Amino acid sequence: KKKPTITKERYSEIVAQVWQYDQNKEKLQTFKNPDYAKELLATAPKWLWVEASRKSITAFRELTTYDDKNKSLVIKIRDYSDKLISFKHRRLYDKKWMTAKETHPNSQCLFYGLGGDTPTYVVEGHHDLITGVLLGLNVLMIPTVNYKKFTDEDILYLSGHEVVFLPDLKRGDTKGIATMNLLCSQVSHGIVLSYKRIFDLMDIKFQRDSLDLSDVVSNWSLGLNSLKSVMLYAVDSVEGDLI
Numbered sequence: 736k737k738k739p740t741i742t743k744e745r746y747s748e749i750v751a752q753v754w755q756y757d758q759n760k761e762k763l764q765t766f767k768n769p770d771y772a773k774e775l776l777a778t779a780p781k782w783l784w785v786e787a788s789r790k791s792i793t794a795f796r797e798l799t800t801y802d803d804k805n806k807s808l809v810i811k812i813r814d815y816s817d818k819l820i821s822f823k824h825r826r827l828y829d830k831k832w833m834t835a836k837e838t839h840p841n842s843q844c845l846f847y848g849l850g851g852d853t854p855t856y857v858v859e860g861h862h863d864l865i866t867g868v869l870l871g872l873n874v875l876m877i878p879t880v881n882y883k884k885f886t887d888e889d890i891l892y893l894s895g896h897e898v899v900f901l902p903d904l905k906r907g908d909t910k911g912i913a914t915m916n917l918l919c920s921q922v923s924h925g926i927v928l929s930y931k932r933i934f935d936l937m938d939i940k941f942q943r944d945s946l947d948l949s950d951v952v953s954n955w956s957l958g959l960n961s962l963k964s965v966m967l968y969a970v971d972s973v974e975g976d977l978i
Contacts, residue, residue, distance in 0.1 A: 841879050
């Protein structure tokens with residue numbers, strides 16, 4: 736039996752805190768609020784906010800809230816039974832993705848399915864989860880590079896889908912690639928796709944020390960549908976593991 740990730744007392748506090756963040760949502764969580772708009776534009780370029788579907792924006796608003804006091808986007812974290820177990824500030828005390836104290840949400844994946852028979856993309860980290868949701872992808876986020884084994888819930892979500900693993904690229908660090916390869920071996924229809932492959936198809940030179948899905952989006956300027964087409968073409972062109 737799995738150990739609980741949060742006590743009953745802390746659960747009540749988490750729910751109350753998120754409820755407080757959600758107050759005046761229509762007033763605060765809008766591009767008309769410059770502080771909130773600054774957080775959104777730090778998360779994704781303006782073109783993506785303009786072109787994202789209503790369904791994607793709704794999913795984003797369900798996934799996130801806003802701490803007006805600290806001027807920070809907050810991502811809500813729910814367990815596999817949809818119970819709120821934690822939240823993370825995008826930035827707080829000069830640190831990024833700060834987890835609510837006395838909670839341990841990194842023992843599980845988060846996933847959002849927006850429908851369709853397109854692939855499910857496996858990404859690392861909360862920024863890429865948000866990016867995937869805005870792109871209208873079926874997305875599963877592993878919480879850290881140390882997540883080495885899918886749970887039964889993860890496998891159930893991924894079953895029946897082509898699964899595309901997108902490891903973060905970091906010069907001199909192959910840990911992320913190794914993790915994604917290991918996870919790929921646990922599903923029946925999976926491939927590992929390098930972001931460098933996507934950049935090559937975008938005709939953009941890879942000149943960064945690190946690269947993830949949000950970087951791909953930030954370097955694109957031809958719109959949402961064309962980017963998704965490039966990603967699907969990259970998937971179709973893969974034969975085995977290109978990394």
